[in-house]
Amino acid sequence: MPLFGKKKKETRPQPPDTAVSQKETTYFGKNLRIKGRVSGNGNIIILGALDGEFNLKGRVKIAQPAKIKGQVKADIISVNGHVQGSLVAKERVHLDQTARIEGQINTPSLSISEGASFDGEITMSGRSPESSKPAAVASVSAPQDTAKSTQK
């Protein structure tokens, strides 16, 4: 445990682009372990461990030391940490360099940074997150062009 923790409290990692409603950003620190369901409206940054389910209207940022086991459902999901389970996004998913994913991703728009590791399957059907047809996996390379064009 770093002794500098008190200072750290003030400068917790927050992506600059969530400045819209910082007050509403739920923050789960790296020592917090949650077992169960987290739901509601708003943005979440998680550094700790979650065993269960996220069901959010908003943005979920899974930061570097975080470990998620279960399903994450949100509008926008960005991952720096470790996820075992599935990511279901209404808008987009971004896997950053340090992300480690084992499981499924369902999103209409996806970006992956170099260095991220992803073991699993992607469906980009967008509208129907529940229909995990294995057939859709084979066509992952086909809609790549459309996926790229939606990214900046």
Added chain:
Amino acid sequence: MAKDNKADSTSLLSKNVKIDGEIHGPENLHIEGYIKGSIKLTGNIFVGSTGIVQADMEAKNIVIQGEVAGNVLAHQQLEIHPSGKLIGDCTASTIDIKEGAVFEGRSNMIKSAGLSAGPSVPPNISAAQSPKKPQS
């Protein structure tokens, strides 16, 4: 007091977010949302004015400004503010209930039995080292 840096970060559960389940770990937690289940932390819990907790809570210090239904164990202090409401039993070393607060339940105090381990230096030890000389 030196133990304060054990829980070095504070987590925040904001207003429109709900947790249904168990929470534990060495953290401080600020609750403005809704929690159902159980909370067990080695840090402090602050239930803000919009916070609603339906859970048993255990922490070092607990401050209640919102609503809590469940049993509460504060290893040090439990504080209920005028806007706070606690329905359930509480256990704490010290309690501080402000006027206007609502508390329905039993209250138990933690007796600090472990204190005997500390060195109890009699305060007059320095006085004994310098024996008074009778002055004329």
